[in-house]
Amino acid sequence: MDVLVFGAGSLGSLVGGLLARQHRVTLVGRAPHAGTVAAEGLTVDGEIECHVDPDGVTAVPPDASPDLAVVTVKAYDTDAAAAALADCDPGTVLSLQNGLDNEARLGDRLDSPVLAGTCTYGAMLTEPGRVTCTGVGEVVLGPREGGESAAADRVGAAFDEAGIETTVAADMPRRTWEKLAVNAGINATTALARIENGAVLDGPASEVAAAAARETARAARAAGVDLSDEAAVAAVRRVAEATADNTSSMYQDVLAERRTEVDAINGAVAERIDAPVNRTLAGLLRAWERARDRR
C-alpha cells in the first residue's frame, strides 16, 4: 500500500515507521526531522526496534496519490491537514488523533472516505530521525459513522501486515466517545494538577476525572451514542491503571509550554451540553494558554 502520513511528529513517525516495514510510506513533517528521515532513514527504539527508510518531506508532494493518508497532526491542525490533502485525493483517509470532530472536519473537506481511529500506542519523537515507542497498544479503526466498509477492512489488513496490533470495529462512534471520556477525565486533570495518570485513581483528582468522564458520556448519549456513565468512568480507571506512570500528552504540552488539545477534548464536551466540570477544566487550560501566548 502507498501510505502518506500527514503530521510526522511523535505518533505519525511511529505509525509511519511501523508501516514502512511492509508498505511504501511518505512522512510529511517538519524540518529537520523530515530531512533526516530522507537522508538517513528513521530509527524506532524503545518497546519496538527497527530502522526503516520512508520518504521524508515537508509538504505533500505534487505528484502524490496515496492509497491511504493517515492524519496525525494535533487536533487544532486538522483543517490545515485537510487543505493539504485535498489535492492528492487519497484513496482513504484515517485519523488517529485524539479529540472529537477530527473525522467530521476531514470528511467535510475531502472527497475520500474518512475512517475514524483510536490509538493506544505511545510515541515520543526524541531527536530528528528517531522516535521512541513508549508503549505497545492497539489501533482500532472503522467507518466514522459506524458499520463496516471495504476501505476499513483494507486498511486494517495493511496495518496487520505491518505488525501493528489492529482491530477493525463496527462501533467507532461509541469507541471515539469512550476515548474522549478517557482524555476528558485524565488529560486536563493531570495537566492542571501536575500529576501522573495513576494519580487520578484515588484521592482528590479521582472525582474530578470521573465527573468529567460522566459528563462526556452524557454528551455522547445526547449525540445518540450509547455510552453509559459507568462505562466511561471504568474506561478512565482502566487506562489510568495501564498508564499509571505516564505523563499525559496535555501535561507534557503544559510542561513544554505548547498549545494543548483542550478545545477538541473538554471544550468539545462543554460545547455540546451543559457540562460544568469540562467547562471549568477547559476554561483553566485556556487561561493558561492565553497567558502563555502573552509571554
Ligand SMILES: NC(=O)C1=CN([C@@H]2O[C@H](COP(=O)(O)OP(=O)(O)OC[C@H]3O[C@@H](n4cnc5c(N)ncnc54)[C@H](OP(=O)(O)O)[C@@H]3O)[C@@H](O)[C@H]2O)C=CC1
Ligand atoms: N504521541 C502519542 O503517543 C499519541 C498521540 N495521539 C494523538 O495523536 C495526535 C498527534 O500527537 P503527537 O504525535 O504527539 O503530536 P506531535 O506534535 O508530536 O506531532 C504532530 C506533528 O505534525 C506536524 N505538523 C502540523 N502541521 C503540519 C503541516 N502542515 N505540515 C507538516 N507537519 C505538520 C507538527 O509540527 P509543528 O509542531 O511544528 O506544528 C508536529 O511535528 C494528537 O491528536 C494526539 O493526541 C494519540 C495517541 C498517542
Ligand SMILES: CC(C)(CO)C(=O)C(=O)O
Ligand atoms: C491515554 C492517555 C491519557 C495516555 O496518557 C492519552 O491518550 C494522552 O495522554 O493523550
